[in-house]
Amino acid sequence: MIKIIQPVFGDEEKKAVSQIIESGQITRGEWTETFQQEFASYIGVERCYTVCSGTTALFIALRALGVDKGDRVVVPAMSFMATIDAVYLACGEPVVIDVDDYYTMDLNQLEDAVKKYSPKVVVPVHLYGGMADMEGIMYLSEKYGFYVVEDSAQAHGAVLNGKKAGAWGHVGAFSFYASKNVPMGEGGALTINDPEIAKKVKDLIDFGNSPAFNVRITEFQAAIGTLQLRRLEKNNRRRREIAKKYNEGFKEVAIIPPVREGSIHVYHLYTLRHPERDMIIQHLRDSGIDARVYYSYLLHEIRECDHLPTNTAERFREEVFSIPVHPALTDEEIDYVRERVLEVISSGKITT
Numbered sequence: 286m287i288k289i290i291q292p293v294f295g296d297e298e299k300k301a302v303s304q305i306i307e308s309g310q311i312t313r314g315e316w317t318e319t320f321q322q323e324f325a326s327y328i329g330v331e332r333c334y335t336v337c338s339g340t341t342a343l344f345i346a347l348r349a350l351g352v353d354k355g356d357r358v359v360v361p362a363m364s365f366m367a368t369i370d371a372v373y374l375a376c377g378e379p380v381v382i383d384v385d386d387y388y389t390m391d392l393n394q395l396e397d398a399v400k401k402y403s404p405k406v407v408v409p410v411h412l413y414g415g416m417a418d419m420e421g422i423m424y425l426s427e428k429y430g431f432y433v434v435e436d437s438a439q440a441h442g443a444v445l446n447g448k449k450a451g452a453w454g455h456v457g458a459f460s461f462y463a464s465k466n467v468p469m470g471e472g473g474a475l476t477i478n479d480p481e482i483a484k485k486v487k488d489l490i491d492f493g494n495s496p497a498f499n500v501r502i503t504e505f506q507a508a509i510g511t512l513q514l515r516r517l518e519k520n521n522r523r524r525r526e527i528a529k530k531y532n533e534g535f536k537e538v539a540i541i542p543p544v545r546e547g548s549i550h551v552y553h554l555y556t557l558r559h560p561e562r563d564m565i566i567q568h569l570r571d572s573g574i575d576a577r578v579y580y581s582y583l584l585h586e587i588r589e590c591d592h593l594p595t596n597t598a599e600r601f602r603e604e605v606f607s608i609p610v611h612p613a614l615t616d617e618e619i620d621y622v623r624e625r626v627l628e629v630i631s632s633g634k635i636t637t
C-alpha cells in the first residue's frame with residue numbers, strides 16, 4: 286500500500302535519541318530549548334512554547350486569551366474535530382461558519398458571525414497546508430476587537446504575503462503529531478509575539494505562579510522535531526514538486542487544490558474534488574494506494590452548536606479526497622498514483 290502519510294527519519298534522529306538516553310537528561314533539556322528557539326525564529330515570532338499536542342496548544346491559547354464559560358469562539362466548518370473540541374474544553378461556545386473556495390474560513394460570513402455573536406476569539410484553520418485569508422481576518426480583528434488563534438496544525442512553513450502561518454494571529458497553534466509536516470510522534474507548540482499573552486501561556490504550562498498543567502514534551506520529541514524542522518523547507522519543496530506533477534495531470538478532470546494569491550502552500554494533504562470521489566477512492570485502494578476523505582464530517586455536525594449556513598462546506602465535504610503527497614514517495618510511485626487516478630476518471634464509468 287502506498288501510504289497517505291509517512292514520516293521519514295534518518296541516522297541523525299537515531300543518534301540523537303541514543304545520546305539522550307546516554308545523557309540521562311530525558312526531559313526539559315537542551316533539545317527542548319533549541320526547538321523552541323529555532324521554531325520561533327523559523328515562524329518569525331518572538332516566542333515558541335512546546336506542549337504535548339496540537340489540541341493542547343489550541344486549548345491553552347484559548348484559556349490564555351481569557352475564554353471562559355459562555356464565551357463565543359468562531360471556527361470554520363471544515364477541520365479536524367480537535368479545532369472545535371478545544372473550544373469546549375476551554376468552556377467556550379463554538380460558532381461554526383462556512384468556508385471559502387480555499388477550504389478556509391469565509392471572510393464575509395466571519396463578519397456576519399462577529400456582528401451576531403461578538404466572539405472573544407476566532408480560530409481560522411490553514412486546512413491541508415493552504416493559508417486562510419489572514420489579511421482579511423486580521424483587519425476584522427482590529428475593527429471588531431476579537432483575538433485570533435491560527436490553527437496551523439497542517440501548515441508548518443505555509444506563507445501569505447511574506448508572513449508565515451502562526452505569525453499572523455495573536456497566537457499560532459501547531460501540532461507535531463506523527464503525520465504532520467514536522468513530526469515528533471506527539472507534540473504541539475504555541476507561537477506568540479505579545480509578552481502579556483506569553484506570560485499567561487507560561488502561567489498555564491509552568492508550575493509555580495498559578496495552577497498549571499503538565500503538558501511538557503520529552504527531549505526525544507524535541508530532538509526529532511528539531512531535526513525534522515531543519516529538513517522542513519526541503520520536504521515542503523518536494524511536496525510542492527509532487528503537487529505540481531499531480532496538478533498538471535488532473536487540472537482538466539478534477540478540481541485541483543486552490544492556492545490563494547500571494548501564498549505558498551505546503552501540501553500537508555493533496556486534496557482533489559470530484560463528484561464521484563467514492564468510486565475513485567475505491568479504485569485507488571484496490572490499486573494499493575491509500576486515498577482518504579479529510580474530513581467526512583463538518584464540525585457542527587459532530588458537536589452540537591450554533592452555526593451559520595454552510596452551503597459551500599456541505600458541497601465540498603461530498604467531493605473532497607486526498608492522495609499521497611509526502612516526501613517519501615518515489616518518482617515511480619508518483620507516476621503510478623497519477624495514472625491510477627486518471628485511469629479511473631477517464632474510464633467512462635464516471636462523469637465529471
Ligand SMILES: Cc1ncc(COP(=O)(O)O)c(C=O)c1O
Binds near residue numbers: 337341410438460462
Ligand atoms: C487542523 C488540526 N487542528 C488540530 C489538530 C490537533 O492536533 P493533535 O493531534 O496534535 O492534538 C490537528 C491534528 O491532528 C489538526 O489537523
